[in-house]
Amino acid sequence: MPELPEVQTMVDDLNRADLIGHHIDRLQVRWPATVSGLTVQQFCKTIKGQRICSIGRRAKYLVIGMSRGDTLIVHLRMTGRFQLAQARQKPSKHIHVIMALDDKRSLWFHDTRKFGRFYLTRRPDIILGSLGPEPMSPQFRARTLHRLLSSRDRQIKPLLLDQTVIAGLGNIYADEALWSAKIHPQKKASTLSDQQLRRLHRAIRHVLRLGLKHAGTTLGSGLGNFYSIGREQGRNRNHLKVFQRTGSPCPRCHEKIVKMRVGQRGTHFCPSCQML
DNA sequence: AAGAATGTTACATG
DNA sequence: ACATGTAACATTCT
Numbered sequence: 001m002p003e004l005p006e007v008q009t010m011v012d013d014l015n016r017a018d019l020i021g022h023h024i025d026r027l028q029v030r031w032p033a034t035v036s037g038l039t040v041q042q043f044c045k046t047i048k049g050q051r052i053c054s055i056g057r058r059a060k061y062l063v064i065g066m067s068r069g070d071t072l073i074v075h076l077r078m079t080g081r082f083q084l085a086q087a088r089q090k091p092s093k094h095i096h097v098i099m100a101l102d103d104k105r106s107l108w109f110h111d112t113r114k115f116g117r118f119y120l121t122r123r124p125d126i127i128l129g130s131l132g133p134e135p136m137s138p139q140f141r142a143r144t145l146h147r148l149l150s151s152r153d154r155q156i157k158p159l160l161l162d163q164t165v166i167a168g169l170g171n172i173y174a175d176e177a178l179w180s181a182k183i184h185p186q187k188k189a190s191t192l193s194d195q196q197l198r199r200l201h202r203a204i205r206h207v208l209r210l211g212l213k214h215a216g217t218t219l220g221s222g223l224g225n226f227y228s229i230g231r232e233q234g235r236n237r238n239h240l241k242v243f244q245r246t247g248s249p250c251p252r253c254h255e256k257i258v259k260m261r262v263g264q265r266g267t268h269f270c271p272s273c274q275m276l
Numbered sequence: 277a278a279g280a281a282t283g284t285t286a287c288a289t290g
Numbered sequence: 291a292c293a294t295g296t297a298a299c300a301t302t303c304t
Contacts, residue, residue, distance in 0.1 A: 003282070033299085060283080077283050079301080113301050115283070154293065163284085171282055219282070224302055226282080264295070266280075
């Protein structure tokens with residue numbers, strides 16, 4: 001679920017929560033598979049006693065810098081999220097990692113589907129190094145997109161989801177961006193005109209900006225849906241043009257939105273505005 | 277009650 | 291090397 005805007009919302013909320021400088025006194029991993037690459041014991045032993053120095057984002061990863069030079073990298077995958085609790089609270093069955101801070105608070109990792117992963121490393125570039133550019137950075141220009149896409153003989157939508165090409169787009173914002181740019185999701189990337197590439201560049205930044213402005217997209221009310229810390233829902237769902245709007249009229253031309261499968265992913269688009 | 281789900285990766289095949 | 295397809299991860303929601 002969480003794509004760039006949702007992860008950024010989570011990071012912003014964590015930064016507002018005054019975590020920087022606090023020590024992690026104790027931690028408990030209740031679902032061992034959450035920790036990747038090292039044993040739960042090694043993981044806990046290394047983090048225990050370190051201070052949280054920084055909380056940032058790269059692509060869909062949270063990047064947490066620790067005082068002894070380790071970096072905790074977290075991928076939320078489909079349903080991961082953080083929440084703050086008081087030390088005495090009792091965790092539900094979906095809480096898989098508990099980090100008790102030095103001030104009676106506790107940072108909890110909640111993940112109904114258990115796909116979320118924690119990586120602890122002194123070399124973050126090994127995990128983050130192969131990612132494509134950040135679409136919201138000033139260096140991401142129309143000609144950047146042209147360089148990334150012009151030689152690729154693949155359908156545009158799966159390419160937009162490929163994190164080694166562009167970092168941070170997921171299924172929701174990819175569908176929204178293609179609708180905004182009036183491009184069919186199955187159009188081969190190498191056949192996009194200059195004008196289409198410029199429109200797509202604008203569209204990607206536009207839909208991400210909208211998602212960020214509305215603190216992310218929460219699709220339903222279930223446990224697996226996106227909430228930032230404190231159970232805040234994202235408000236972006238009201239602004240989606242095609243995603244999960246199958247059968248509803250296209251906001252531009254009033255044709256019915258269609259859902260099909262592209263690269264094994266559910267894909268929503270307007271067959272009239274986005275012609276192949 | 278079957279099928280799909282917002283993400284990623286490993287593996288197989290063309 | 292590149293493109294595409296499948297399964298796997300585990301659970302909830304429709």
